Amino acid sequence: MRGVTEADLPELVRVDREAFPDDPYPYFVLRQLYDVHGDRLLVLDDGERLHGYVLFPTVSEGREGRIMSLGVTRDQRGRGHGRRLMLEVLRRMRAEELREVSLTVEPTNAAAIMLYRSIGFTSEDSVRKNYFGPGEDRLVMTLIL
Known part of the structure; x- marks a missing residue:
């Protein structure tokens, strides 16, 4: 696990497409997220390929955190990688x-x-309807640190 670099962007795009095949971020969005929040983006790197990432910016004058995206490639799921990424983010927060x-x-x-x-x-176990647009419902979850 390490911070992302600009050279990682093509691999990051691949990971995102593998993790979210139905709705991946376009390259330009990941590029802009890197430019704005690159210090808040961790990747899982085995030395040859990336296998996951987490994007975790802060809001409200740096007092609250958000997990904007957590993705692990399908071939690496079920191995605890998502948990490792989340625990590291929470440790940092x-x-x-x-x-x-x-x-x-x-x-x-x-x-x-x-x-x-x-x-x-x-x-609150209530789904926010149309959170990301029509038919794109989301469950909002929070953790008090």
Whole structure:
């Protein structure tokens, strides 16, 4: 696990496409996210390829964190990589004395919801309809740090 570099962008795009084949970020969006939040983007690197990433900017004058995206390639799922990325992000946020962190997740993504709940995230169990546009519902989850 390490911070992302500009040279990682093509691999980051590949990972995102593998992790989210139905709705990956376009290259230009990942480029801009790197430009704006590159210091808040960790990748899983085995020395040959990237296998996952997490993007975790802060908001509200640096007092609250967001998990904007957590992706692990399909061939690497179920090996604890998502948990490792999340625990490292939470460790960093606690060290920065953030108050809380939130994220959104597709309501049908049971594996992700179970991961987030096992780490301590909670939700009001109500789905926010059309969060990302028509038909793009999300479950909002938060963790008090």
